[in-house]
Amino acid sequence: MIKTYFTTILIFASALCFGQNYIQVNQTAYQQNNFQINNYGLNNVANAMIDFTNAWEDEKRKTRAISKTEAQLEIVRNQYNGRTDFPQIVDGWHLVKITDNFNYCSDAKAFVSDGRIKEVVINNYYGHSIEFDTMTPIKDAKAVINWLLPNRGTDIAEVYFVYDLNGPNLTDEPQKPGFITFWSDHRKAKTIEVWIDRVKVGQLSKEIKSGECFADGGLTLQFKPGVYEFKAAAHGSMDWRGTFEIKEDQCYTYLMNRDNTN
Numbered sequence: 001m002i003k004t005y006f007t008t009i010l011i012f013a014s015a016l017c018f019g020q021n022y023i024q025v026n027q028t029a030y031q032q033n034n035f036q037i038n039n040y041g042l043n044n045v046a047n048a049m050i051d052f053t054n055a056w057e058d059e060k061r062k063t064r065a066i067s068k069t070e071a072q073l074e075i076v077r078n079q080y081n082g083r084t085d086f087p088q089i090v091d092g093w094h095l096v097k098i099t100d101n102f103n104y105c106s107d108a109k110a111f112v113s114d115g116r117i118k119e120v121v122i123n124n125y126y127g128h129s130i131e132f133d134t135m136t137p138i139k140d141a142k143a144v145i146n147w148l149l150p151n152r153g154t155d156i157a158e159v160y161f162v163y164d165l166n167g168p169n170l171t172d173e174p175q176k177p178g179f180i181t182f183w184s185d186h187r188k189a190k191t192i193e194v195w196i197d198r199v200k201v202g203q204l205s206k207e208i209k210s211g212e213c214f215a216d217g218g219l220t221l222q223f224k225p226g227v228y229e230f231k232a233a234a235h236g237s238m239d240w241r242g243t244f245e246i247k248e249d250q251c252y253t254y255l256m257n258r259d260n261t262n
Helices: 039-053 059-080
Strands: 004-014 021-031 092-099 105-113 116-121 132-134 142-148 154-160 178-183 193-196 199-203 219-223 226-233 239-246 250-255
Touching (some): 039 105, 059 105, 116 132, 116 142, 178 239, 193 219, 199 219
Parallel strands (some): 178 250
Antiparallel strands (some): 021 250, 092 105, 092 154, 132 142, 178 219, 193 226
């Protein structure tokens, strides 16, 4: 499920120039919001699932990945074969193996409540929380789900709590997203287009005089914490490029005008 945070915000810290600042994001709910539902966000999840499920178009790469899957499956099955005593899977976040028993056998995180899987996250990132239906409750430290593969339909997979076989083994919750809002007070603001890591992600919609996170008229994007490259350009001779850091639970604002063009 493509998710994001509906937020209220408070001022956290300021940078030194050009209207850039970080603000702490106070999460009041965890739900869809219109700035996240864009092709970039959807494709990001779809690409993450291609990686997770080894659904490569490159046949050589896919063959190598499936060979690794076979080795992983053998290890998992050896842990379960012949075992008659299985632990109770306690409530909380767990590291699990998810497999279709052929193409992939990969690590993910699953949130458990009352003996059922309530949420599945890949890449240790809430932004890659995947929609699914639970087909069975957890029994003998495993369960079956039918999960959505974006742009590819659904797939039945087994979830193995292999890391809990010797006792409860809770793990940290996945990383929360951070945000960036690009904005401009220039009269050509609505012509400014933005690329992140060489992928076009959108453009500003209007000139605004004071930019805040999630400001109407700016371009707000959600990312996994990390460092990203960006490029932006307006009609004419103005352009901007550089890097920015996304921090968990924080939003960064970036002002683009003539004062800080390249």
